[in-house]
Amino acid sequence: MRRTLPSLALLALVCLLTAGCDPGGSASSAGTTTAPAAADPADPAEEDGPEPAPGTTGPAAPPEPTVAATAPPKPAPKKVPALTCKQLAGAHVGSTKVPYQGYADYLPLAEGVWSGEDGDTVTLQKPCGIGDLDGDGAADAVGAVALNGGGSGTFYTLVVWRNADGEPVYRSLAELDDRTPVVSITVSGGKAKVVWLTRSKDRSMAELDIRRTSYYQLSGSTFTEVSHTDEAYKP
Numbered sequence: 001m002r003r004t005l006p007s008l009a010l011l012a013l014v015c016l017l018t019a020g021c022d023p024g025g026s027a028s029s030a031g032t033t034t035a036p037a038a039a040d041p042a043d044p045a046e047e048d049g050p051e052p053a054p055g056t057t058g059p060a061a062p063p064e065p066t067v068a069a070t071a072p073p074k075p076a077p078k079k080v081p082a083l084t085c086k087q088l089a090g091a092h093v094g095s096t097k098v099p100y101q102g103y104a105d106y107l108p109l110a111e112g113v114w115s116g117e118d119g120d121t122v123t124l125q126k127p128c129g130i131g132d133l134d135g136d137g138a139a140d141a142v143g144a145v146a147l148n149g150g151g152s153g154t155f156y157t158l159v160v161w162r163n164a165d166g167e168p169v170y171r172s173l174a175e176l177d178d179r180t181p182v183v184s185i186t187v188s189g190g191k192a193k194v195v196w197l198t199r200s201k202d203r204s205m206a207e208l209d210i211r212r213t214s215y216y217q218l219s220g221s222t223f224t225e226v227s228h229t230d231e232a233y234k235p
Contacts, residue, residue, distance in 0.1 A: 081166040082139030085128035088112070091161055091168040093122060093145055098172055098221050100157065101147055106170060119150045129194075131187025133218040138163035140171070142192045142216075144182040153178045153205075158185075158194060158216065160223050172223040174216060179205055191226070192216040197233055209233055 089112040094100030100107060100122075107114045112124035125144040133140045141161045148154045156176040161168035176182070176196060183195040193215055197208040211233035214225050 080138040080163060082130055083141040083161065083163050083166070083168050085130065085141065085143070087168050088124055088128065088141055088143050088161060092170045093159055094173075095170055098170075100159075100173060101155070121148050122146070123148070125156070125182055127182045127185045129185035129187040129192055131192075133160065133187060133190060133192065134162060135190060136163075140187070141168055142185050142187055142194075144176075144185065146181075156180050156182060156196070158182070158192075158223065160192075160218055172218060172221050174223045174225065180208075183211070190217065192218075208235060
């Protein structure tokens with residue numbers, strides 16, 4: 001008994017110092033920290049994510065892709081038929097805005113001729129040129145008319161008809177001279193090439209000694225010569 005008491009006293013002292021014993025002599029869990037249990041990987045709440053907000057039935061659907069609006073195809077431009085030289089035989093010459101030879105109104109041609117009560121006659125000449133002069137893509141027409149008042153004088157004039165849905169509509173003119181016939185007219189590159197006969201200043205009205213090639217351009221209602229070249233002409 002004398003040997004046992006010191007051993008028991010020593011054991012009690014160790015227990016007090018380490019707090020590892022309870023009154024019943026068993027090991028105590030006081031002074032230790034227990035880690036929280038790990039979540040069960042099979043728990044559906046962990047796999048599905050957070051609960052939806054009140055008023056919703058589940059996760060928000062991804063936004064639908066935006067599709068750019070496609071404009072409807074533009075209709076093909078209307079193709080306007082080119083004017084023909086034959087159409088000019090029934091066209092008008094002159095207007096209130098751009099009068100011809102002092103006439104206040106237009107002169108309607110009939111089979112290429114107009115005759116006035118005063119004895120004046122306007123005759124469409126044979127040379128004619130077809131082509132786009134105003135840049136709208138439709139082929140216009142350039143012709144020549146001659147005014148005769150019953151005397152020896154015959155006054156030549158270049159006339160422009162624009163293409164209005166396939167019909168000739170008088171647009172402009174350019175005066176030439178007395179007894180200066182037109183030989184040919186062609187239209188290309190927005191200009192009219194006109195070959196006609198004229199005379200030197202020292203020649204009489206009956207003498208033609210110059211073959212002139214003039215280039216005309218249309219600007220609004222004005223038909224203007226932009227350049228010309230001359231060569232000798234012998235009848």
